[in-house]
Amino acid sequence: MIRRDFLKSIGAISAGAAIGMPAAGAILPSPLVLPDDADSLNDLDMGMRSLRPRVDRQISVVIIGAGNRGNTYARFAQKFPDEVKIVGVSDILEHRRTRMSDAHGVPEEHRFGDWSEVFKVPKFADAVVISTPDDLHFAPCMKALAMGYDVLLEKPVAQTEKECKAIREQAKKYDRIVAVCHVLRYAPYFIALKHLVKTGAVGELVSIQHMEPIQFAHMAHSYVRGNWRDSKQTTPIILAKSCHDLDIIRWLIDSPCKSIVADGSLHLFRPENAPEGAPLKCTDGCPHEQNCPYSAIDIYTRKKWHIGVFDLNGNRDPDFIMQRLLTPPYDSYARCVYHCDNDQPDHYVAEMVFEGGQTAAFSMEAFAPQGGRRTRIMGTAGYIEGDGAKFTLWDFRTLKPKVWNRKVNEIPEYKGSGHGGGDHALVRDWIEAVAAHDNNLLSSNIDVSIESHVMGFAAERSRKTGRKEKM
Ligand SMILES: NC(=O)c1ccc[n+]([C@@H]2O[C@H](COP(=O)([O-])OP(=O)(O)OC[C@H]3O[C@@H](n4cnc5c(N)ncnc54)[C@H](O)[C@@H]3O)[C@@H](O)[C@H]2O)c1
CATH class of the missing domain: 3.30.360.10 (Dihydrodipicolinate Reductase; domain 2)
Structure with missing residues (x-):
């Protein structure tokens, strides 16, 4: 079989x-x-197969949102350059846009700031990856489908049930493929x-x-x-x-x-639970910092967890991370967990x-x-x-x-594919679906x-x- x-x-x-x-x-x-x-x-x-997409032509893709998830998907293109090429990048943060564009040789005219700029030029790729924040999924997805792009859409699909259904209708109307990044299925x-x-x-x-x-x-x-x-x-x-x-x-x-x-x-995580004397930020000399499991100083500079958000370019020096924690916009991560707008x-x-x-x-x-x-x-x-x-x-x-x-991550092809291998297995299936224009190749269709x-x-x-x- x-x-x-x-x-x-x-x-x-x-x-x-x-x-x-x-x-x-x-x-x-x-x-x-x-x-x-x-x-x-x-x-x-069960479930193990090569991550290399079986396609008879190279697929061209625009990444919209060159953050954490956008880079996860862009790394796939570096792994399998014959099968997929990044030909456009959009991100409002210039350094993220430039880093990804340079890594993939994206020409100057296809480097965009806000997502909407991508759609001001005629369609120039097979598909787009939408990996912007949750409140910026619906509008770019609707526009991309109307312009004839297939879409890899980060979850959640949209912010309301009505918008989710509108995306489904739009995909049908324009006969396009929308794969939602429910990566666990893969x-x-x-x-x-x-x-x-x-x-x-x-x-x-x-x-x-x-x-x-x-x-x-x-x-x-x-x-x-x-x-x-x-x-x-x-x-x-x-x-x-x-x-x-x-x-x-x-x-x-x-x-x-x-x-x-x-x-x-x-x-x-509410203000009334803040220990006595806790300032608004862990970096403001909090008397509880050494004992608090949620200390930003501990989580980021000592344990070095979740430091991808600080744009460190590989520099893991604790003093450098501390500098970031003190500098806007990164200083929002220094906030006391009892004093956030959550x-x-x-x-x-x-x-x-x-x-x-x-x-x-x-x-x-x-x-x-x-x-x-x-x-x-x-x-x-x-x-x-x-x-x-x-x-x-x-x-x-x-x-x-x-x-x-x-041990999925010990298999060379799966190395670096997060979510138990699901991240890149999803992209493989999506690329095959786009190449063949066949929704049935997806586990998680719209x-x-x-x-x-x-x-x-x-x-x-x-x-x-x-x-x-x-x-
Ligand atoms: N599938 C999964 O398992 C999974 C895991 C984590 C996050 N996500 C989802 O992926 C999406 C992205 O999350 P992330 O962790 O990569 O966030 P991120 O903040 O690292 O990346 C988002 C990027 O979008 C850019 N951006 C913001 N506004 C923009 C605009 N107007 N035009 C163009 N670019 C813009 C930001 O500058 C940023 O670089 C979110 O919707 C999130 O919920 C999915």
């Missing part, structure tokens, strides 16, 4: 329409028969999970528990001090952070969501019921030592438990644990992606009103 047929058979790529659930009373897939003596699932060829770990569920390794799937630990410092960096701190400027955290997770749950369960009820709040919840739970009767319990937690994902899958004949890198399958008949733990976004908007309504939302 060629890989595309294999992926279609497990629903890892769409078969044109949204993935449907089996009709009531349909015969369950026969259980996957694993060799009794095998205690490893690694040898099953990670070998999740493809392997999906394969086992789809082939009946746990019998009939009944319920899922899925947890997204954000990690305490990541929470402080992104959702208290950083770019996603304000749900109105960006999107509620259930979309900004967890749309991946709703998407994965929906994908594994393979049935439309019927209802969702959510709760959660901002417990800690409103995103730091704990969030959602319960979902699906058309087939399956249930899912999701929980997003800021107060955890590590990030990643933890998933438990309960089926009528088996159980899977995983931590985002490794999972174990128990078949109730044998109770012999079988483990999947492929219809499917919007379904999980609609679940996120419903969850947020439920959290705010206390009511269960019917889908």
